[in-house]
Amino acid sequence: MSHGLDTVIGGKSLDAQKAATLIADAQRFEAAHDKVSAIGAYRAALHCSNEPNITFRLAILLDLVGEEDEAIKLYSELTNSKRPHLNALVNLAVLLEDRGQVVRAERMLRQVVATEPNHERGNLFLKDVSASRDMVVTPEEFVPTTNAILDTPVTDFELSVRARNCLKKMQIRTLGDLLRISEAELMSYKNFGEQSLGEIKQMLTLKGLRLGQSLEGSAPKVRSDVYEQLREKYSEELLARSISSLELSVRARKALQLLNIATLGDLAARTEAELMGVKNFGATSLVEIKERLIASGLNLRTLD
DSSP states (O other): OOTHHEEEEEEEEEEHHHHHHHHHHHHEEEEEEHHHHHHHHHHHHTTTTTHHHHHHHHHHHHTTTTTTEEEHHHHHHHHHSOOHHHHHHHHHHHHHHHHTTTTHHHHHHHHHHHEEEEEEEEHHHHHHHHHHHOOOOOOOOOOOOOOOTTOOOOGOOOOHHHHHHHHHHHTBBBBHHHTTHHHHHTTBBBTTTHHHHHHHHHHHHHOOOOOOOOGTSOOOOOHHHHHHHHHHSSSHHHSSGGGGGOOOOOHHHHHHHHHTOOHHHHHTTTTTTHHTTTTTTTTTHHHHHHHHHTTTTOOOOOOO
């Protein structure tokens, strides 16, 4: 009897051959930006093979379409072994950080760096997570200004640690800065809640001021100035191109919607700090947006 011929052809099992075919299909779907079909092909391939890279690619795609719970489950499968998949550890850590599990995320990233000290993404995100956990605000970090009221540092007022940290990350240093931002924009930032908003509004009221006061009747000057600078370097056609052309993940798109960013020009006028301040916006989304924007010939704004 030759039962072997029923399961093995040319040295490969039928399941292995089918898996290879499905993986090739998935890769073609990915190249065509058809994530849904690629996910289906990778799912089918997993039924034929337990190859870690199939699980890894499937987890990445699930994260990109917003299926975080399943992505976390798959990444966890790849990391619960004696020799965990390092890139899966990094991606899992980033997802957990976005969910507020900072200590656990940092522990995973330290495991990556301990295993492979020169792991570029591991070191990048470890630095980011550590900075987030250890962030403190000190008055000395703010540059003193001259205007008696609008240039008064926000650190001169009795605000909670959370409110101070949020304002620092958003690069809001003075009372004048608070007059150039709306209540809605403040509330879109991660870890910024009603209590912090109430503190700041009360502080401004005591000074006879209010949030967004400088924006009333005109667009923010710094944004329009930045956009004019971009128009000197790039074509109007490029700057006016829709954000949808970048084919971003669900999370990244939602974050940009919170900031009312609709075009590549709008995005290029923003800084990394502004994006990272948005709720549920993590380092993975930042890297994704920067890579797609650079591929389009633009970049995020840097502060001089």
